Amino acid sequence: MAKGQTPGNDVIMPLRIFHNGATFDHAAAQSPFAHLGTRDRDNPAHRFDYPGKAFTLLCAARELQEYVASAPRGEGVQSPLQPITMVGSSRYASESELLKIHSTAYLQALKEAATVSRARVEAGQDPFIEFGREADVTPGTYDAARHSVGTAFDAIDAVLQSQQTSTFALVWPPGHHAEPDRAMGFCYLSTAALAAAYAQDHRVQVRPGQPNRVVIIDIDHHRGNGTANGIRGKNGLFLVDMTYRSPYDEVSNRYLDEVREYPYTRDDAALGISKHPVCSAPNILSLEFDGFQKTTTVLDAFVATALPFVRSINPDIVLWSLGLDAAKGDPLGGLGLLPSAYYTLIKGMRLALPHARHCGVLEGGYDPRISGRCLKPALMALHDDPGDVRSRLFAQYHEAFLA
Numbered sequence: 118m119a120k121g122q123t124p125g126n127d128v129i130m131p132l133r134i135f136h137n138g139a140t141f142d143h144a145a146a147q148s149p150f151a152h153l154g155t156r157d158r159d160n161p162a163h164r165f166d167y168p169g170k171a172f173t174l175l176c177a178a179r180e181l182q183e184y185v186a187s188a189p190r191g192e193g194v195q196s197p198l199q200p201i202t203m204v205g206s207s208r209y210a211s212e213s214e215l216l217k218i219h220s221t222a223y224l225q226a227l228k229e230a231a232t233v234s235r236a237r238v239e240a241g242q243d244p245f246i247e248f249g250r251e252a253d254v255t256p257g258t259y260d261a262a263r264h265s266v267g268t269a270f271d272a273i274d275a276v277l278q279s280q281q282t283s284t285f286a287l288v289w290p291p292g293h294h295a296e297p298d299r300a301m302g303f304c305y306l307s308t309a310a311l312a313a314a315y316a317q318d319h320r321v322q323v324r325p326g327q328p329n330r331v332v333i334i335d336i337d338h339h340r341g342n343g344t345a346n347g348i349r350g351k352n353g354l355f356l357v358d359m360t361y362r363s364p365y366d367e368v369s370n371r372y373l374d375e376v377r378e379y380p381y382t383r384d385d386a387a388l389g390i391s392k393h394p395v396c397s398a399p400n401i402l403s404l405e406f407d408g409f410q411k412t413t414t415v416l417d418a419f420v421a422t423a424l425p426f427v428r429s430i431n432p433d434i435v436l437w438s439l440g441l442d443a444a445k446g447d448p449l450g451g452l453g454l455l456p457s458a459y460y461t462l463i464k465g466m467r468l469a470l471p472h473a474r475h476c477g478v479l480e481g482g483y484d485p486r487i488s489g490r491c492l493k494p495a496l497m498a499l500h501d502d503p504g505d506v507r508s509r510l511f512a513q514y515h516e517a518f519l520a
């Protein structure tokens with residue numbers, strides 16, 4: 118295939134970023150009726166996940182957009198960059214769409230919690246309701262989560278209904294810990310699993326007469342337990358879950374069962390904690406790392422294990438469940454990825470799967486500065502022509518992804 122071409126497209130289309138920024142802009146962040154994030158129980162003045170954090174990432178994406186717009190282009194310029202487009206989504210997933218993964222009872226409980234929180238605000242009381250494990254509900258939580266899912270649906274539509282080959286959904290709140298019947302880890306609705314199911318049953322079929330095949334690649338530091346439980350055993354939906362493995366729950370001071378596992382960052386080996394059974398299924402590949410890693414260790418394992426698994430599936434759509442907390446230095450994660458690792462993984466898979474559409478969905482990331490530094494190369498990897506080599510680290514793995 119000629120450089121710059123994908124099947125059915127004469128040229129690589131520039132990246133389109135969909136966002137639900139209306140949910141987390143400054144005005145929303147200051148409204149007591151918004152989704153306010155999740156509070157740190159040990160330090161109630163501090164929030165783990167909050168609108169301002171998401172807004173910082175939206176600003177980082179806008180900086181990248183400006184950089185790309187000002188890059189030199191024209192005759193003789195190597196790899197001229199096409200503009201990046203940003204689209205504010207106004208779409209909210211409907212309840213019937215959410216029922217593909219979540220239960221009626223769970224959705225009802227989530228809505229009711231938001232209603233109770235609203236009444237508390239109106240009565241001048243504390244709005245934070247401990248709804249799930251590290252997942253507080255405030256008045257706007259249900260709608261904000263539906264907005265995240267709707268925005269991801271817009272990103273899926275764009276890669277299926279147009280010549281767009283890659284898109285990104287910059288959304289908040291995140292979703293990959295939300296299970297069919299419970300909220301956890303700042304997540305309320307299982308955005309990646311819902312987007313994958315939506316893509317699978319989309320009226321636009323990449324291979325006419327066949328449901329679309331979707332692989333979710335979760336590169337968040339933590340296990341995508343919600344995504345895994347949402348798609349476990351479902352035909353045509355697959356998950357590669359890259360995760361730091363810790364079997365120990367610091368909160369309950371005990372080992373977790375395999376379904377609910379939700380790792381933390383403590384150095385387990387130093388604590389003398391042994392390993393726990395792997396959370397897996399035939400359509401799920403858990404790519405686990407014991408403790409913090411060098412970037413090349415993670416990439417080597419990905420190339421050796423995940424790449425052949427994804428190649429064997431030959432997906433129509435790759436859905437990146439993009440956790441920026443796998444970056445070195447993240448306060449709640451920190452598996453050890455350098456920013457260029459995000460570029461290398463995404464770019465490499467675009468190169469390895471020239472027929473696939475790629476769509477990203479934002480998950481965790483808890484130091485806005487570090488997260489912003491990793492978001493930009495991830496977006497550039499979705500934006501670039503797959504043939505370009507812009508990173509020294511990617512150059513090391515270029516041949517492995519092509520092979």
Ligand SMILES: [Zn+2]
Pocket residue numbers: 337338339440442450480481482
């Ligand atoms: Zn995470």
